[in-house]
Amino acid sequence: MNIYLLQVSWGVTIGVAVGALILLWIILYFIPIGLWFRAIISGVRISLLQLIVMRWRRVPPSAIVDALINATKAGLILNSDQLEAHYLAGGNVRNVVMALISADKANIDLDFNSATAIDLAGRDVFEAVQMSVIPKVIETPPVTAVAKDGIQLIAKARVTVRANIRQLVGGAGEETVLARVGEGVVSSIGSADSHKAVLENPDIISKTVLKKGLDSGTAFEILSIDIADVDIGKNIGAELQTDQAEADKNIAQAKAEERRAMAIAEEQEMKAKAQEARAKVIEAEAEVPMAISEAFRAGNLGLMDYYRMKNIQADTDMRDSISEPKEGGKDDDDKKKK
Structure with missing residues (x-):
């Protein structure tokens, strides 16, 4: 029985100790005494109630206190309300404070409102200040x-x-x-x-x-x-001139081809006209025997006249045959003799 009571007492003691530790952790979480003490010894005047309220607002007190400590040590005057408002707006509190410190040391005119506006616009304000100092x-x-x-x-x-x-x-x-x-x-x-x-x-x-x-x-x-x-x-410039010369050459070739086609068409037209004229001559020659027959019937042409005309025609054909060059003439004979 005594052993049982001893075990129960030990269990109760351990449970109480664990509960006390959990309660102490909750108290220290919502009441950051260590952070408040660090702020006090760093010269930052902030109340413990303000840190507790930051927890309720879901603002990390460490980020605000660290920024205030850096600003105070650099000689800047900021308050926690400004930093909280900027954090709740979605800004980067640490970047803004570091940018203000760098701008102050470099004698660059930059106030808190301008720095927060640049940060909320999506630009890295700390990098911008550094770029102003170092191009x-x-x-x-x-x-x-x-x-x-x-x-x-x-x-x-x-x-x-x-x-x-x-x-x-x-x-x-x-x-x-x-x-x-x-x-x-x-x-x-x-x-x-x-x-x-x-x-x-x-x-x-x-x-x-x-x-x-x-x-x-x-x-x-x-x-x-x-x-x-x-x-x-x-x-x-040379490539453009080359391209222009090539284009001019193509244009000239096209025009020459057009003139050649026109010449060929004209030649074919002249050949057609020559064939047409030759057909008319043949047609006219075909009418000559008919005219001679008609002259005989009408008594306008006698037999002697007809023979005389035939003799003249034979003489003309003979002269034409003599005047035409023969194939394989004297030159060809000379070549054969050689």
Whole structure:
């Protein structure tokens, strides 16, 4: 019986101890005494009730207290209500405080409202402040342009930019800056009379581009544009002339083919006309015997007249046969003798 009572007492003691530990953990969770003590010794004036209320609002007290400690040690004056409101709005409290500290040390005019607005806009405000202190170098992709002499140039540029804090909200990003710089490079090379002038003085491109104010409306301030590399590409002018010459040749060939077709058609037409004339001659010759017969019947042609006409016709045929060259004439005989 005594052993049973002893076991029961030990079980009750262990249960009470576990319950006490759980209760102590709950109390320390909702009443962060250690965090409150750390804030007090760091110079941050915050009440224990405020930390408890933060728990109820589902705001981590450690994030607010750590941010207040960093700001206080850096000489900034912030209150917990501002940081809580920014956290509940979905902002990054630590980034905002670090950005304010960096801006204060670098003598950059940045207040709490501007920093929270930049953070809530989706930009990294701490990185923007760092970029204002240490400019960033952006390298453009290869930009292809053609000078007036028809030679293609391929240029690469390095753009040194600094973040413009006042235009971070609503300002264009790096892609816009790169697009504008590429457009300026193309315009500068295209306005050059010769590609040699660009190769001799590549700073012509950077000076021309800088004058155009390409950082207007962007979240950056362009400090410098340096031409990193310029390569010679194709001879676009020669290729265009070659293409034009090929097109002209094709046009001339087409016109010549058209004239040849017209000549062939005209030749065929003349042959048809010749055949038609020959048919008329044959038709007329066929009427001669009929006319002779009619003359005999009418007594307009006698027998002697007819024989005389036949003799004249035979003489004419003989002369025609003599005047025509014979195949295999004297030259052919000479060749056979040799």
